[in-house]
Amino acid sequence: MKLIDVIKDLDIIHFIGDKTKEIHGIAYDSRKVDQDYIFVCIEGLKTDGHQYIPQAIEKGAAVIVVEKDVEVGPETIVIKVESGRKALSKLGANFYGNPSNDMRIIGVTGTNGKTTTTHLIKDILEKNHVNSGLIGTLSYKILDKEYTASNTTPESLELHRLFHEMKMNAVDTCTMEVSSHSLELGRVADVAFQIGVFTNLTPDHMDFHGNTESYKRAKTKLFYQTTMANIINVDDTYGKEIAEEIKGLKTQLLTYGVNEQADIYAKNIQTSPKGTEFTLVTPLFSGDVKIKTPGMFSVYNALAAIGVCYVLNFSFDQIKDGLESFYGVSGRFELVPDIGDHTIVVDYAHTPDALENVLRTIKGFATGRIITVFGCGGDRDKTKRPMMGEIAGNLSDYCVITSDNPRTEEPQSILNDIEIGIKRTNCKYKMILDRKEAIREAIRKSEKSDIVLIAGKGHETYQIIGNRTIDFDDKKIAQEILREEIE
Numbered sequence: 001m002k003l004i005d006v007i008k009d010l011d012i013i014h015f016i017g018d019k020t021k022e023i024h025g026i027a028y029d030s031r032k033v034d035q036d037y038i039f040v041c042i043e044g045l046k047t048d049g050h051q052y053i054p055q056a057i058e059k060g061a062a063v064i065v066v067e068k069d070v071e072v073g074p075e076t077i078v079i080k081v082e083s084g085r086k087a088l089s090k091l092g093a094n095f096y097g098n099p100s101n102d103m104r105i106i107g108v109t110g111t112n113g114k115t116t117t118t119h120l121i122k123d124i125l126e127k128n129h130v131n132s133g134l135i136g137t138l139s140y141k142i143l144d145k146e147y148t149a150s151n152t153t154p155e156s157l158e159l160h161r162l163f164h165e166m167k168m169n170a171v172d173t174c175t176m177e178v179s180s181h182s183l184e185l186g187r188v189a190d191v192a193f194q195i196g197v198f199t200n201l202t203p204d205h206m207d208f209h210g211n212t213e214s215y216k217r218a219k220t221k222l223f224y225q226t227t228m229a230n231i232i233n234v235d236d237t238y239g240k241e242i243a244e245e246i247k248g249l250k251t252q253l254l255t256y257g258v259n260e261q262a263d264i265y266a267k268n269i270q271t272s273p274k275g276t277e278f279t280l281v282t283p284l285f286s287g288d289v290k291i292k293t294p295g296m297f298s299v300y301n302a303l304a305a306i307g308v309c310y311v312l313n314f315s316f317d318q319i320k321d322g323l324e325s326f327y328g329v330s331g332r333f334e335l336v337p338d339i340g341d342h343t344i345v346v347d348y349a350h351t352p353d354a355l356e357n358v359l360r361t362i363k364g365f366a367t368g369r370i371i372t373v374f375g376c377g378g379d380r381d382k383t384k385r386p387m388m389g390e391i392a393g394n395l396s397d398y399c400v401i402t403s404d405n406p407r408t409e410e411p412q413s414i415l416n417d418i419e420i421g422i423k424r425t426n427c428k429y430k431m432i433l434d435r436k437e438a439i440r441e442a443i444r445k446s447e448k449s450d451i452v453l454i455a456g457k458g459h460e461t462y463q464i465i466g467n468r469t470i471d472f473d474d475k476k477i478a479q480e481i482l483r484e485e486i487e
Contacts, residue, residue, distance in 0.1 A: 001095060003063060006038065007079065010090050017077025021062055026095055026157055028088055035060035038091060042084040043067060049084065065091070086186045089156035093190035099163035100192040104173040106308055107188070107226070109219050110199030110233075112354045113301045114152070114177040116293075117199060119329050120305035121175045124322030128314065133166040135159070135176035138330060138459055142166050153182035159191065175308075180218040194228040195311060197304050201238040202353035216241070226251050231307035233300060234260045254311060256303040258296070264307050266299050273365050280306060285316040293328050295361030297354075331458025333358060336478045341448045346474045348458025350377065350404070352387040355455055359395035368449030369397035373442045374456050375435070376418055378409030378464075385414065389421025396453075398445060399429040402438030404456045405464040435463065435472065440481050454478060 004019040006026075024036040030052035033039050039056035041049035041064065050068055057064070063077040064070070065087050072078060081087040093100070106121060108114045115137050122141070125132045134141040137152045142165055153176065154162065166174055178196075182188050201216055216238050223230045223246045230246055233239040235257035247253050255262040258269070266278040268288075275292045278299055291302055302323055309319045328334065336344040345362065349355040355374065362370055372392050376385045392399050401418050403411045415431050422429050432438040442452045454474045457463075463472035 003038075003077070006091055006094050008094050010079075010081065010087060010094075012079055012081060014080040015078070017063070017079075021077060023063065023095070026088075026091055027056075027061075028084075028155070028157065030056040030059065030061075033059040033061045036062045038063040038065060040065040040084050040088045040091065041067065042088065083186065085156070086189060089160075089186055089188075089190045092157040092160040096160040096164035097167075098190070098192070099160060099167040100174075100190075102167055103163070103171060104195070104312075105163075105191055105193045106173065106175045106195040106197070107178040107191070107193045107222050108175065108197040108199065108304070109178040109180070109183070109222050110197075111202045111351060112357070113199035113297060113304065115348075116298075116301045116329050116332050117197065117304045118175045118177055120301060120323070120326055121308050123326045124305060124309050124314070124319060125173055125175075127322040127325060128318050131170055131172045133162070133171045133174040135162060135174065137177060142169055142171060145169075151182075152177050152179040153187055156187045156190070159187065163191075178222055180215055183221045184218040188222075188225070191225070193222065193226045195308055196222045196226040196230045197308060198223070198230075198232045198236075198239050198242055199300065199304055200233055200236040200353070202351055212238075220245065223251070224249070228252065229254055229311040231256065231304060231311065233257060233304065234262050235300070252311070254307050256300075256307050258299060258303075264303055264310060266303060269296070269299055271295055271298075271361070271364055276302075280316075280319075282306070282310055282316075284310070287316050287320065289320055289323055291323055292326065293333055294365065295333065295357065297357045297361065298333075329459075331460070331475075333361070334458075334475065336475050336482075340482070342443065342446060342452065342482060343450070344443070344452045344454065344478050346454050346458060346478070348460075349374075349455045350457075352384050352391055355388050356391045356395065358453065358455065359391065362451050362453060363395060366451050368447060368451065370395065371398045371400070371442045371446050371450055371452045372396040373400045373402060373435075373438050373452070373454045374418075375402045375404035375406075376414055376456070377405045378407035378411070378414055380407075382417060385417035386421030389418040390424050391421075393422040393425030393427035393429065396427055398442075399427055400438040400442050401429060401431045402435045403433055403463070403465070404435075405460075406466075407464050408466060411465070435474075436477050436481075439474065439477055443478065443481050443485065452478075 003021040026038045027033045028040045033056045039061040065079045140147040229252040231254045232243040234255045256264040269278040271294045349358045461473040
């Protein structure tokens with residue numbers, strides 16, 4: 001592809017070189033540069049791509065995209081832009097032929113529920129013979145092919161590469177999780193979203209956004225990019241604000257909820273350890289639905305997915321069949337199998353709201369004690385640690401505070417932050433740094449009627465301690481301990 005086509009609609013401050021140059025690829029990591037590539041310099045939080053220009057040119061970069069004035073040889077084409085990240089998005093979209101324009105892109109954003117909601121949508125689509133793809137926290141899926149996810153929302157270049165591969169495989173619809181980081185940093189600026197979904201918003205990523213209002217503003221950007229419909233949870237305070245803000249847009253607005261007046265809502269809700277039943281009401285049809293996951297958060301996830309399929313003109317029976325065949329998502333309220341008399345739940349809950357939701361769900365059907373194992377991530381928002389400690393203490397009978405992914409923080413200091421909150425409650429607790437031993441403590445404390453919740457990591461199969469990543473799967477560890485207990 002010629003450079004002039006790759007840089008179409010790019011906001012350029014200064015250009016030096018030949019626009020007819022043939023381009024063979026794009027990279028923002030100098031190690032991935034090859035002959036006749038464009039190397040895009042991105043100034044990040046930890047490193048600056050401008051420092052790696054010599055390495056990129058040595059590996060064959062024909063073009064460098066910069067934010068700063070640089071000196072290179074006359075054979076290198078230089079394009080100066082205001083933002084390397086925004087340029088990367090536009091260049092990636094152009095290079096891969098703007099593939100998101102040729103399929104239906106559904107974006108789901110919010111603090112909690114994105115993963116389950118996207119999987120629900122994908123399952124309903126596939127149940128109704130729609131070729132679909134998925135991009136999210138657990139993995140990236142193209143029909144039956146699956147890739148390990150690096151980020152909830154990939155960097156823009158990888159994103160358009162995935163869309164291109166989907167297009168080549170005749171994918172009709174892609175459902176994707178859209179993180180606040182990706183919206184704020186412009187990773188999805190050139191994605192042609194048709195439908196946007198808002199699940200909920202609670203304080204998270206304050207280390208990046210600074211305050212909840214900025215976090216909300218980042219999320220709201222999605223709903224100005226959609227062309228077909230925006231589907232908003234108006235039971236959520238911030239959702240109601242977003243709905244009010246965007247109601248004047250040309251894009252259709254569809255609301256959902258349980259407590260507030262909404263276009264799509266659930267009533268007669270009954271939940272048990274085996275799942276949830278409710279009556280679905282929409283402007284066009286209504287009927288009874290059963291889902292295999294318990295709790296109110298499951299109802300909201302289902303309503304979000306229903307909203308999407310309603311907009312896509314699916315019938316009640318088509319939606320119902322898809323919902324009722326869905327078995328859940330790895331690490332989301334997942335029961336540990338083969339556990340005999342023990343009831344152990346593994347859940348990804350790593351925010352105050354998510355932890356409260358899962359504990360209230362368990363409290364709704366628990367006949368014995370609730371024993372909770374949890375921690376908080378290091379190098380992340382510290383303000384939620386005492387909040388999670390207090391929530392766990394108020395809703396549990398016994399807690400084991402342990403390490404999550406401490407990263408480069410001192411693990412004990414993280415536990416100390418959590419302890420501040422749990423001390424405000426009457427809950428008995430123990431602090432055990434070693435996560436495996438913490439899980440062992442919880443299981444040994446539990447009796448037949450008790451429920452053990454292992455929260456925070458869910459689907460993750462690793463633990464980040466310092467600069468090391470070690471194998472660690474909560475579900476497998478629990479099973480291993482149970483086998484040891486039996487022996």
